[in-house]
Amino acid sequence: MNLRRDVFQAIADPTRRAILLLVASQSMTAGAIASNFDTARPTVSKHLQILTECELLEQEQNGREIYYHLNPKKIKEIADFIEPFRKMWDDRFNTLETIMKKHKSKE
Amino acid sequence: MERKTKISAVDGKQELVITREFDLPLELLFKAYVEPDIVEQWMGTKVLKLENKKHGSWQFETKNAQGHVVFQANGVIHEFIPSQKITRTFEMEGTPFGVQLEFLEFEELTDNTSKLTMHIVYRSVAIRDQILQLPFAQGINMAHNRLQNIVSELSHDKAK
Numbered sequence: 032m033n034l035r036r037d038v039f040q041a042i043a044d045p046t047r048r049a050i051l052l053l054v055a056s057q058s059m060t061a062g063a064i065a066s067n068f069d070t071a072r073p074t075v076s077k078h079l080q081i082l083t084e085c086e087l088l089e090q091e092q093n094g095r096e097i098y099y100h101l102n103p104k105k106i107k108e109i110a111d112f113i114e115p116f117r118k119m120w121d122d123r124f125n126t127l128e129t130i131m132k133k134h135k136s137k138e
Numbered sequence: 139m140e141r142k143t144k145i146s147a148v149d150g151k152q153e154l155v156i157t158r159e160f161d162l163p164l165e166l167l168f169k170a171y172v173e174p175d176i177v178e179q180w181m182g183t184k185v186l187k188l189e190n191k192k193h194g195s196w197q198f199e200t201k202n203a204q205g206h207v208v209f210q211a212n213g214v215i216h217e218f219i220p221s222q223k224i225t226r227t228f229e230m231e232g233t234p235f236g237v238q239l240e241f242l243e244f245e246e247l248t249d250n251t252s253k254l255t256m257h258i259v260y261r262s263v264a265i266r267d268q269i270l271q272l273p274f275a276q277g278i279n280m281a282h283n284r285l286q287n288i289v290s291e292l293s294h295d296k297a298k
Binding site: 043048113119121123125127131 | 142143144145147149150156158160161162163166167169170176179180181182254264267269270271272273
């Protein structure tokens with residue numbers, strides 16, 4: 032539950048969302064990611080740490096460099112987070128439709 | 139299978155749009171929104187007040203089996219055009235979310251089908267995102283409670 036909340040806090044930040052978009056197309060080192068932002072390098076490092084902690088990013092050692100890439104499984108979970116809300120309305124509207132169809136045949 | 143109810147929630151915006159097409163003539167769809175006894179059936183809540191007119195107000199309340207109030211919501215109606223449009227506010231009492239503005243538009247597609255577009259505006263992006271996550275959080279809680287019941291039943295059996 033805590034971890035879940037952290038994921039949403041993680042993506043609530045615009046810089047972190049920008050980082051996710053950046054690494055979506057290719058694995059990148061911390062330095063390469065930081066070069067895309069005006070913010071100080073330690074700030075970007077902190078963002079990378081948060082994104083890694085909540086498993087949105089994964090690290091991969093390649094020689095002396097650490098590359099960051101998206102964890103597609105976690106991203107999929109976020110994409111699905113709206114689904115319970117949609118399902119709630121879909122259930123309500125299905126009930127509405129059933130009730131009104133009966134209503135119609137009564138008339 | 140195509141999803142009948144669609145939700146559009148653009149990242150970073152404090153609004154969302156719910157659309158749904160119904161196998162119902164427009165008049166029947168609209169009726170489901172104005173007749174209190176019908177609203178009660180599909181919303182699963184008691185309708186204390188529903189004044190379908192400009193400057194009218196509405197009030198819903200749900201009690202659990204023990205008679206405790208578990209859900210209360212209210213609002214005012216700003217615009218009411220039969221079979222076309224309802225503009226209203228919605229506020230869930232006892233929550234930190236505050237009031238939201240809802241634009242409901244009803245459209246005829248064919249003689250027997252109609253469409254509802256519900257445009258909801260929240261006070262902030264953060265509040266919208268929290269509300270979107272509510273059913274998700276409740277789902278987790280329900281699963282958790284069920285699990286706890288099973289676990290306590292098991293330990294109870296062991297104690298016997």
